[in-house]
Amino acid sequence: MSDWDQSKAQVLARLKRAEGQVRAVAGMVEREEDCEKVAQQLAAARKALDKAFYDLVACMTQRELAALGIKGTQAQARLSHMTDLLARYG
Numbered sequence: 001m002s003d004w005d006q007s008k009a010q011v012l013a014r015l016k017r018a019e020g021q022v023r024a025v026a027g028m029v030e031r032e033e034d035c036e037k038v039a040q041q042l043a044a045a046r047k048a049l050d051k052a053f054y055d056l057v058a059c060m061t062q063r064e065l066a067a068l069g070i071k072g073t074q075a076q077a078r079l080s081h082m083t084d085l086l087a088r089y090g
Contacts, residue, residue, distance in 0.1 A: 007059035014052035021045035051087045058083040 025041045058079055065075060 003062065004059065007055060007062075011052050011055050011059075014048055014055065018045050018048035018052065021048060047087075050090060054083050054086045054090065057086075 021041060022045050025038060025045060028038045028041060062076070062079055065071070065079075
């Protein structure tokens, strides 16, 4: 499996998870559930979408670095670390 195939599968899985969360939030709104609980679930869905975005940007960055001839496990580890930081604090 290529790096793109792996990244694509990861992004799609995150998007499907976020889709399920958004549907659940819509159901909560329809049932007029507590606003704070709805807000918590919206925040979780937003975080899932953000993580998918960061994974996609990391994949694009990895491709650009490879096009420049910058490859290797150290570069990949640093990129993975930066993606994790973005997901955590971004």
